[in-house]
Amino acid sequence: MTVALMWEARAAPGRGAELLAWARGQELAVRPLRRETFQAPEDRVLVITWWDASLDTDLPELPEPEGELVTRAVHRWRFESVGIEGR
Template sequence: MTVVLMWEARAAEGRGAELLEWARARARVLAAEPVRTEILRAPQDRVLVLTWWDARFDADLPELPEPEAGLITRAVHRWRFESVDVA
């Protein structure tokens, strides 16, 4: 089974580039190596990190931590998905 972990945060005013670099650095040093990692950005200094794992849906998988409070505007959003179709 393929499980995808989603991590999304919105940077504090003027700190979008810093949050993007923070996420890149943390994604490179996870406790285990995912099958795939993708990092995206969006307007309003949002950063999205997706990691793909060959694991059970409820497996204990390493996730990006919460950044320091001054770097983000709100708590990180996290979701777990199961891959059902690839085109």
């Protein structure tokens, strides 16, 4: 089974590049099958990691950034794959 963990944060005004660099520099205790990082308007950063695991498996996740780098708590979601299309 494949599980995707999503981590999304919004940087403090003008600190999007810093948040992106911070997220890209975070090492996980275990390497996922795949890891992809995205940026979006309003200084948002999204990191998705894919794992060969069940939905309830204890998996390493990116932490909350310290200090005033973000404007709110990080949002986290966990999804179970139900299929791949278009390949």
